[in-house]
Amino acid sequence: MKSKSVAVIVVAAGKGERAGRGGHTDPKQYRSLAGRTVLARTIDAFLSHPAVTLVLPVIHGDHVGRYAALDLAKNVRLMAPVLGGATRQASVLEGLKTLAPHRPDLVLIQDAARPFASAQLIEDVLGALDEYDGALPALPVTDTIKRSLNGRDVVATEDRRQLAAAQTPQGFRFEQIFSAHMRASAVRREFTDDAEIAEWAGLRVAMVSGDTNNIKITHPEDFAVAERIIGGSEAVETRIGTGYDVHPFAPGDAVWLGGVRIPHSAKLKGHSDADVALHALTDAILGAIGEGDIGTHFPPSDLQWEGAASTIFLKHAGKLVSAAGGRIVNLDVTIVAETPRIASHAPAMCAVIGETLGISPNRVAVKATTNEKLGFIGREEGIVAMASASIEMPRAD
Numbered sequence: 001m002k003s004k005s006v007a008v009i010v011v012a013a014g015k016g017e018r019a020g021r022g023g024h025t026d027p028k029q030y031r032s033l034a035g036r037t038v039l040a041r042t043i044d045a046f047l048s049h050p051a052v053t054l055v056l057p058v059i060h061g062d063h064v065g066r067y068a069a070l071d072l073a074k075n076v077r078l079m080a081p082v083l084g085g086a087t088r089q090a091s092v093l094e095g096l097k098t099l100a101p102h103r104p105d106l107v108l109i110q111d112a113a114r115p116f117a118s119a120q121l122i123e124d125v126l127g128a129l130d131e132y133d134g135a136l137p138a139l140p141v142t143d144t145i146k147r148s149l150n151g152r153d154v155v156a157t158e159d160r161r162q163l164a165a166a167q168t169p170q171g172f173r174f175e176q177i178f179s180a181h182m183r184a185s186a187v188r189r190e191f192t193d194d195a196e197i198a199e200w201a202g203l204r205v206a207m208v209s210g211d212t213n214n215i216k217i218t219h220p221e222d223f224a225v226a227e228r229i230i231g232g233s234e235a236v237e238t239r240i241g242t243g244y245d246v247h248p249f250a251p252g253d254a255v256w257l258g259g260v261r262i263p264h265s266a267k268l269k270g271h272s273d274a275d276v277a278l279h280a281l282t283d284a285i286l287g288a289i290g291e292g293d294i295g296t297h298f299p300p301s302d303l304q305w306e307g308a309a310s311t312i313f314l315k316h317a318g319k320l321v322s323a324a325g326g327r328i329v330n331l332d333v334t335i336v337a338e339t340p341r342i343a344s345h346a347p348a349m350c351a352v353i354g355e356t357l358g359i360s361p362n363r364v365a366v367k368a369t370t371n372e373k374l375g376f377i378g379r380e381e382g383i384v385a386m387a388s389a390s391i392e393m394p395r396a397d
């Protein structure tokens with residue numbers, strides 16, 4: 001199945017009046033947060049996501065020089081900026097018009113002023129678009145909400161159980177939100193977010209869990225909050241683990257590799273299903289989090305693992321990562337085999353591994369090579385697999 005193209009509009013054409021300048025010369029999106037501008041952080045959050053195919057910044061006409069001076073690395077997926085309009089809504093519409101010739105399947109619309117959109121948030125919004133026309137992250141309201149007509153006299157108390165605070169990125173099917181925005185512009189209606197335009201146009205919109213860190217820098221004090229969030233994220237470290245495994249061939253009619261059954265003139269011999277790739281991968285994950293190896297958790301002496309599917313071992317390692325507060329960044333597996341040929345099965349293996357661990361298959365790579373007919377692999381006596389795992393964990397010291 002062809003994966004959907006995902007374009008991102010980063011609206012950065014505001015003046016940032018509520019945030020003020022606080023002694024700085026730049027508007028909020030061009031101010032530095034722990035050494036990196038707000039806008040560069042926001043753009044990077046999307047460029048670093050593998051599902052994103054295009055990122056389009058929408059900027060203010062007075063900020064062209066500031067944008068050109070931004071600390072952005074060159075990236076073919078980053079489009080040249082376009083100029084926005086007088087309101088956020090008008091700026092989004094400029095972005096949609098610019099993207100239209102590229103015909104993306106989906107579009108995410110993001111405030112430049114929200115530099116902390118996580119990969120999980122992006123995935124959750126995109127995931128909801130399988131079922132809905134639009135999706136946005138939102139947080140349940142925790143304060144009691146009062147209504148007032150003049151900002152002082154209370155006229156009502158709202159039922160907060162039905163209320164949620166909207167965030168971005170907000171995701172849509174491109175053609176639907178483009179048409180809704182054009183209609184909203186034609187009737188000159190002003191909306192405060194794109195989800196509201198989608199609702200007004202009769203589209204089905206879903207909420208997914210928002211993120212308390214995904215703040216919108218709006219007022220001067222929000223910069224201090226943002227610096228604290230960045231300080232907190234420095235309490236995370238990246239761990240690397242490696243794994244190696246080998247299994248010999250035995251008479252049989254199929255091998256299990258990467259959780260996929262591949263018909264073959266032999267099977268791999270082992271206590272479990274002998275899936276050498278998943279064993280190496282499980283060891284890599286366990287190694288990264290300092291949890292011993294596969295034999296520590298699933299001793300070969302234990303009869304219950306005889307013939308077991310190796311996805312059980314992998315899932316267990318994934319649960320240990322979650323229990324330790326970790327997050328798998330990426331996994332890389334190399335299978336060394338003279339036969340069978342692996343390449344055409346690699347996408348299915350990535351899918352099984354991703355599903356077993358509850359991560360996107362984009363975070364998994366499976367590669368294969370022969371051993372150039374050398375040694376025991378070359379003589380087709382067995383298969384080797386090597387793996388590495390990169391995992392973000394709370395800093396231990």
Ligand SMILES: Nc1ccn([C@@H]2O[C@H](COP(=O)(O)OP(=O)(O)OP(=O)(O)O)[C@@H](O)[C@H]2O)c(=O)n1
Nearest residue numbers: 011012013014015016017018086087091112113
């Ligand atoms: N004409 C506008 C107004 C806003 N935005 C963008 O929309 C996002 C959300 O708007 P907000 O936080 O209100 O930013 P500003 O409009 O810049 O702030 P203020 O209202 O305080 O002036 C920001 O990333 C802002 O740059 C935009 O692209 N074009």
Ligand SMILES: C[C@](O)(CO)[C@H](O)COP(=O)(O)O
Nearest residue numbers: 088111166167168192193216
């Ligand atoms: C889109 C938004 O961030 C969702 O909460 C919000 O509506 C933007 O409002 P603003 O007044 O333009 O900052």
